[in-house]
Amino acid sequence: MDITILGSQIIGIIPLGDIVFYFTQFNLFMFATALAFTAIVAISKTETQVEAEFGKLGDRAVTVAKKEFKIRRFLAIICGLATAGAMITGDLFDFTLFVCLTGIVNIGIVGAVRQVDVLDAAYQYGLIAMMASLPLFGGAALILAATGTLSLLEINSLTYTTPMMILGSILLFLGVAGETGVAPFFATKAEMFRTPGSPFLLIIHLSSLLILVRLIEILLMINKPF
Amino acid sequence: MNLMTNILINVIIAFFIGSLLFGLQRKIMARIQGRPGPPIIQHILHTFKFFIKESAFPYTAAMPFYIAITAMLSMIWVAAVIVGPVTGGSLLLIFGIYAVHKIVEHNAGSSSGSPYGKLSCVRAVYSAAAEIPLFAVLVIIYFKTGTMNITGLINYQTVHGPLLYAIPLAALMFFVLIMSKAPYSPFAITKGKDIVSGYETEHFGLLRGYLMMSESIAWYMLLWVFLTVFLGPISIPVYLIGMIVMSSIIAFINATTPLLNPNHSIMMQVTFAFIGIVGSFALLMI
Numbered sequence: 001m002d003i004t005i006l007g008s009q010i011i012g013i014i015p016l017g018d019i020v021f022y023f024t025q026f027n028l029f030m031f032a033t034a035l036a037f038t039a040i041v042a043i044s045k046t047e048t049q050v051e052a053e054f055g056k057l058g059d060r061a062v063t064v065a066k067k068e069f070k071i072r073r074f075l076a077i078i079c080g081l082a083t084a085g086a087m088i089t090g091d092l093f094d095f096t097l098f099v100c101l102t103g104i105v106n107i108g109i110v111g112a113v114r115q116v117d118v119l120d121a122a123y124q125y126g127l128i129a130m131m132a133s134l135p136l137f138g139g140a141a142l143i144l145a146a147t148g149t150l151s152l153l154e155i156n157s158l159t160y161t162t163p164m165m166i167l168g169s170i171l172l173f174l175g176v177a178g179e180t181g182v183a184p185f186f187a188t189k190a191e192m193f194r195t196p197g198s199p200f201l202l203i204i205h206l207s208s209l210l211i212l213v214r215l216i217e218i219l220l221m222i223n224k225p226f
Numbered sequence: 227m228n229l230m231t232n233i234l235i236n237v238i239i240a241f242f243i244g245s246l247l248f249g250l251q252r253k254i255m256a257r258i259q260g261r262p263g264p265p266i267i268q269h270i271l272h273t274f275k276f277f278i279k280e281s282a283f284p285y286t287a288a289m290p291f292y293i294a295i296t297a298m299l300s301m302i303w304v305a306a307v308i309v310g311p312v313t314g315g316s317l318l319l320i321f322g323i324y325a326v327h328k329i330v331e332h333n334a335g336s337s338s339g340s341p342y343g344k345l346s347c348v349r350a351v352y353s354a355a356a357e358i359p360l361f362a363v364l365v366i367i368y369f370k371t372g373t374m375n376i377t378g379l380i381n382y383q384t385v386h387g388p389l390l391y392a393i394p395l396a397a398l399m400f401f402v403l404i405m406s407k408a409p410y411s412p413f414a415i416t417k418g419k420d421i422v423s424g425y426e427t428e429h430f431g432l433l434r435g436y437l438m439m440s441e442s443i444a445w446y447m448l449l450w451v452f453l454t455v456f457l458g459p460i461s462i463p464v465y466l467i468g469m470i471v472m473s474s475i476i477a478f479i480n481a482t483t484p485l486l487n488p489n490h491s492i493m494m495q496v497t498f499a500f501i502g503i504v505g506s507f508a509l510l511m512i
Contacts, residue, residue: 008316026319033326044291047339198288198336205332209325216361217318225372
């Protein structure tokens with residue numbers, strides 16, 4: 001297969017109707033990493049946080065209750081699988097759907113915690129994620145309107161970049177930033193991460209950073225060099 | 227050379243050179259501060275020492291996540307050596323590996339249940355905002371050269387000269403990023419001594435050995451990527467000199483600068499990023 005993406009040769013594609021997954025060295029590594037971490041999260045217990053008691057000399061152990069553990073683990077696995085899908089999809093619309101799904105389950109992972117501060121942070125994150133879905137899908141729609149396709153392989157073969165494609169890219173970036181809660185929307189995430197449940201928090205962070213790196217790849221495919 | 231032999235040799239070289247550079251940094255810092263300092267091989271000795279020490283696991287840790295995260299850190303940096311010096315593959319992939327390193331750093335801290343690790347974890351989340359320069363550097367390099375392949379970048383510089391002169395602000399941003407990974411750096415908030423050893427606090431014995439080994443390889447790789455991407459086709463002695471010079475400059479900065487408060491650290495890195503991004507795009511368009 002003689003297709004090159006950003007200087008890397010495509011190793012293979014998996015066509016599933018109009019959904020095409022493709023693999024380069026980069027996509028394959030990111031996909032495998034997402035799956036490996038998902039597997040680890042699926043089999044791991046949560047840590048016990050030891051906190052000093054106020055006004056006493058004793059310690060207080062903060063653990064994750066079994067019911068809460070089950071729902072958070074389920075959502076974490078869905079998040080991991082959605083992230084893995086976003087790493088290899090060859091369709092821009094599928095990518096936005098995977099990103100949206102990770103945003104929703106991330107809110108669920110922290111929304112299941114029964115702590116007021118954490119719930120408050122999850123609520124703020126939820127608002128950002130909900131608002132970010134407009135530029136996310138709007139950006140993909142503009143790129144479709146400007147290029148006539150959502151296939152990343154087709155977009156990669158284009159030799160031009162129009163102003164509408166640049167605008168679509170900016171909107172797409174804003175959408176992903178909001179959905180994944182990266183800078184400048186990261187402040188609420190730091191508050192959410194104070195709660196126990198390290199494996200579940202990992203998947204939130206993992207999905208954000210991996211999707212962001214993948215987004216860079218997609219944006220570089222859309223916007224050609226000077 | 228056989229591929230497996232090539233990988234093995236490169237990983238060993240990365241570990242030893244990375245460890246020696248860490249040792250050199252500590253020596254230079256000590257001399258600047260008027261202390262004799264440890265021998266340059268101290269980091270290597272420390273790493274080997276941890277491999278033969280008894281391993282202990284906190285009863286509060288999230289098992290087997292707590293152990294797997296350490297193995298993951300080692301695997302991703304060995305993968306970086308394969309992608310970089312061995313095969314000259316995708317630069318984007320190396321930055322992907324760096325992103326995974328951030329995740330591991332974050333969760334190695336929180337998985338133990340230690341409050342120091344947890345603080346390091348929260349700081350790691352904050353410091354993810356300072357990774358903006360990382361992605362900006364990638365975009366700028368691609369817009370300038372049209373490739374993300376390391377071999378392609380070397381070939382580009384063979385024809386057009388080092389990228390250091392063409393996109394100096396991108397090089398500066400990347401240098402700041404490397405500096406943030408150096409121990410005792412003003413930006414090393416995840417391993418600040420105010421939180422004991424940050425995410426490494428509750429990792430003992432074998433696990434600590436793996437963490438230290440991975441950090442040495444990571445240091446070597448970051449310097450290797452910088453020199454390859456911004457200086458192009460250079461010989462092995464020039465690589466060595468470049469790594470020593472960069473480590474020495476960073477040691478000097480670390481010795482004379484206090485650890486910044488997390489908010490200041492992030493804002494300073496974001497300011498560098500803003501100047502670098504705007505300036506680099508201005509330079510590209512001129």
